[in-house]
Amino acid sequence: MSSYGARSGAAAGYMMKMPPLADKRAAAEALCSTCSGPIYSQGLNTFKVPMAMFEVNRAKVVQSMLEQDPSAKGLILLEGGKQQTRYDTDHEPVFRQESYFHYLFGASQYSDCFGTLSLPDGEATLFVPTYGVDVATVCGASPDFEFVKVELGLENVHDVVDVKAFVEREMKRLDETEIESSSSDGLNNEEKKGGGEPATKSKLYLLKGLNTDSGNFATPASFEGIDKFRDVRDDESLFRSISESRVFKSSAEIDIMRYTNWVSSMAHVEVMRAAKPGMMEYQLESLFQHHTYTHGGCRHMSYTCICACGPSANILHYGHAGRPNSRLLEDGMIALLDMGAEYKCYASDITCSFPISGSFTDDQKSIYEAVLAAQIKVMAMLKPGVSWLDMHREAEREILKGLIGCGVLDGGGKDLDEVIETMLDADLGAIFMPHGLGHFIGIDTHDVGGYSPGKPARSERPGERKLRTARQLDEGMVVTVEPGCYFIDPLIDAAMSDERQKRFLTERVNDFRGFGGVRLEDDVRITSDGCENLTLCPRAIEEVLDVMSGGSWPPATDVLPEMKRKWATCKEGRMEFLDM
Amino acid sequence: MSSYGARSGAAAGYMMKMPPLADKRAAAEALCSTCSGPIYSQGLNTFKVPMAMFEVNRAKVVQSMLEQDPSAKGLILLEGGKQQTRYDTDHEPVFRQESYFHYLFGASQYSDCFGTLSLPDGEATLFVPTYGVDVATVCGASPDFEFVKVELGLENVHDVVDVKAFVEREMKRLDETEIESSSSDGLNNEEKKGGGEPATKSKLYLLKGLNTDSGNFATPASFEGIDKFRDVRDDESLFRSISESRVFKSSAEIDIMRYTNWVSSMAHVEVMRAAKPGMMEYQLESLFQHHTYTHGGCRHMSYTCICACGPSANILHYGHAGRPNSRLLEDGMIALLDMGAEYKCYASDITCSFPISGSFTDDQKSIYEAVLAAQIKVMAMLKPGVSWLDMHREAEREILKGLIGCGVLDGGGKDLDEVIETMLDADLGAIFMPHGLGHFIGIDTHDVGGYSPGKPARSERPGERKLRTARQLDEGMVVTVEPGCYFIDPLIDAAMSDERQKRFLTERVNDFRGFGGVRLEDDVRITSDGCENLTLCPRAIEEVLDVMSGGSWPPATDVLPEMKRKWATCKEGRMEFLDM
Structure with a gap:
């Protein structure tokens, strides 16, 4: 046996000095x-x-x-x-x-x-x-x-x-x-x-x-x-x-998560380029897994790939054995792909949404822009001290605003901000975004520490109660920012018979039944005075359309600095920042 | 509640006639x-x-x-x-x-x-x-x-x-x-x-x-x-x-296993074509998984891919988290790739061995030919009534013969058959093939029924005791036939100090240290009077070299009918046989 009991330089019972x-x-x-x-x-x-x-x-x-x-x-x-x-x-x-x-x-x-x-x-x-x-x-x-x-x-x-x-x-x-x-x-x-x-x-x-x-x-x-x-x-x-x-990531942990985000972002781009009508959803999953493993050494996914095209996107955790990414991709569908690889057990969690055909319809564009606006709004506000619950509400506001803009919701011609607050009070945000804005991420995709003793408790309101944390943000935290907008029949039907909600809904909502949904999800670290986006996916509509038609990625210039993407690449096994 | 208690056309307590x-x-x-x-x-x-x-x-x-x-x-x-x-x-x-x-x-x-x-x-x-x-x-x-x-x-x-x-x-x-x-x-x-x-x-x-x-x-x-x-x-x-x-597969089960074998065989061929010095072993795993999923709809592998190149092949179940297919492929190595996909929970289990560089050295060729000879010998004998334990010994005989042929073992110039029996008695087969010849396969890769009451019990001898069944074969069984030959230092060292074994070993064995091993594995069903090979991989040396240099697969003619490959392809979701 090895001398496992003996401590170098100090037998038990004697004076011990360990390095501080x-x-x-x-x-x-x-x-x-x-x-x-x-x-x-x-x-x-x-x-x-x-x-x-x-x-x-x-x-x-x-x-x-x-x-x-x-x-x-x-x-x-x-x-x-x-x-x-x-x-x-x-x-x-x-x-x-x-x-x-x-x-x-x-x-x-x-x-x-x-x-x-x-x-x-x-x-x-x-x-x-x-x-x-x-x-x-x-x-x-x-x-x-x-x-x-x-x-x-x-x-x-x-x-x-x-x-x-x-x-x-x-x-x-x-x-x-x-x-x-x-x-x-x-x-x-x-x-x-x-x-x-x-x-x-x-x-x-x-x-x-x-x-x-x-x-x-x-x-x-x-x-x-x-x-x-x-x-x-x-x-x-x-x-x-x-x-x-x-909850608080070290610099080294940030660096490995920068890597998993880089690998997974590049894989998302490859999938965007490959997706075509006539393919099956699982073929996108297969390509993503292949890219992240063969180019990134990522043997495990952070979670089961959600490759939800068209109506599939109404199922938030689509992709499990009962809904195994087995829909045929058709022209006119929006793809909502939520996929992330892990490396040395550190996760990434990224969602892209794009039109299978390579061009957005007006309705698709409206919803995409609403979700993107929510993401940009949150990115602008993220910094130590803000409450995650507040960020969730900010995202809801932007999505409701977008839904008013495209006529799904009726603002009644009143003051926009005022009507949105009324909608929020009526829990209307949770009809179209029935999940939380995001969660801590690290070694687990849904990382620990969300509801600790002494920290804010879980809200009981629709939508908000799905949040995996309600904490104030602080430097070193890494959160996903994943606003989404979906048209889920049972939720729309429920809203239509809810006294508080139905007065805001117009007939236009029926045009969106079967639409599916749009979600954009980035992994973001909180810095001392703001945030830094570790995810490097196309987000602006022009970026999405450009890579789908074969454009290079990362782009020559960042057309959307509001997304706070910190451009980087892996060279000889280390993450290097790019000038842009 | 639905009327789950009522049976169509028959209330409890009354006369019942069910369809026979x-x-x-x-x-x-x-x-x-x-x-x-x-x-x-x-x-x-x-x-x-x-x-x-x-x-x-x-x-x-x-x-x-x-x-x-x-x-x-x-x-x-x-x-x-x-x-x-x-x-x-x-x-x-x-x-x-x-x-x-x-x-x-x-x-x-x-x-x-x-x-x-x-x-x-x-x-x-x-x-x-x-x-x-x-x-x-x-x-x-x-x-x-x-x-x-x-x-x-x-x-x-x-x-x-x-x-x-x-x-x-x-x-x-x-x-x-x-x-x-x-x-x-x-x-x-x-x-x-x-x-x-x-x-x-x-x-x-x-x-x-x-x-x-x-x-x-x-x-x-x-x-x-x-x-x-x-x-x-x-x-x-x-x-x-x-x-x-x-244990006894229906025609429909044979058909789905024909499919998983077809998908996995084609994926093995794609991997053979892609493998090059400078790649990592896990990139072969990634490609296999991608091919079988994207072209075959196979979300699960039957088992963890074993992508063992060069010395890695000395570890029989290489590829697990502790040995995660992470060796660099080098010129001169033999690849031993044991990979199979499952579909609707039906497995395939296939091993190919080939030289990374695209050409065999003389030593590699000798070992490959010994293993192939073992496989062919067993294929020729498989039919209802034969004992699987006997098949295992037949494979060992061929491998020992091959090792005598290339000088690793010393036949002493005596009658070849006689000396091989002496080697078998000394358990020398288990030094170079320290696993069983194969196993039942079906919904599980190692399928059930191997050692049932009333059937032959597990042998206690080296090698043989690793067999997952010792039964007599019968029509409808599907077994893997997977002879192999490895040069595993601790086993060789043990043989060199074993009185019964060391007299057969020559200095030549040291030339093979670090060689790794060769295994060939096919999934074979027992027919009424023989067997049919469901696996459709290149097996003859010329077939292996041909597909590696870009030749088409399946081949125009079957140069190795001894392998009993039943050529088939999937058309519109059904398996069709090919004339050849």
């Missing part, structure tokens, strides 16, 4: 910005992920834990995702790491692991399964711990069978260690208590908390015998720290 | 052969699956149940696959139906269902989830039962919330019904008991049994309150009947 946490984080950030240290890449021109990005993540979580409790000591213990089989068979879907575990350890290629972080020093240890020659013949050589340490940039790697013994030993060692929390940075010194009284008991921090999108709970790590620690386990603190850390 | 089971099966088979009745298709030129195929499957299972117990009556109850979420998130992987459930109901597009078959009449009932407008806006309109009946060719479709009430009512009705088992076909008449004595209790047949590839058990259907039937539940009979039925 802030220093570790700064060092990791430096590695990220120079893209040095261990790198993950899919080769060729795919993005080079500095594994130090996960060291930064770890430092952020440890720091947050110490902010919750400056005298915190103990072990953070997480269990990684397990390799699944399909029902009772030996069919194994491609493993995708559990997102919290990935956030801390970056171990996307290893299933059935455990991982620990020591508090307060933040030392990381990964436990991976090993196996004999028989399995190795089928799956490849059993992991070599030294290799994995270098590959993932981790301090310690051991066999998963040793996790229990490690936890027992470390908890005991920490029990005997007194933490001094009075140093200048307040967080990082650890010292043997000098005299008579016993040190405080160390805690075992496990992950448990509600995912507010699914209603499911994160499952705390478990191994046989963990019950022994029931008196010192803490199921609360870790979830708060890690989910809140994930 | 044999007639129902014959009618379904007729629909299959004319491709009439309800059809599943992905549009364009994708295959038209007659949904009557699943009616045939149901009739086979009911017939088998009645062969086990001619007086069997009751309900077969299965639970379909559930829509999964990824860990605690709301990320939903594309639903893939559970295989047993799919075999009986063909409901690949509906998750979270139940299904029943009545015994002895075989009447089928599907229970699907329904939902309100809120979910419909996201997922599409709630299922319309009449539509689903027509879509799937089922007699009855109800709401899943009614499954419990249905089971209770049907079990009670059947309790009061006496089965007459003396009719000419012995299987299909059902009659009210005339007089005094009570009818026999009906049984609830649930699915429980071991998957001998995974070691997992099928999970019996369950709903709240099912415990009420504990005294009449039968967990044994159904598994025997359904797994054994799945």
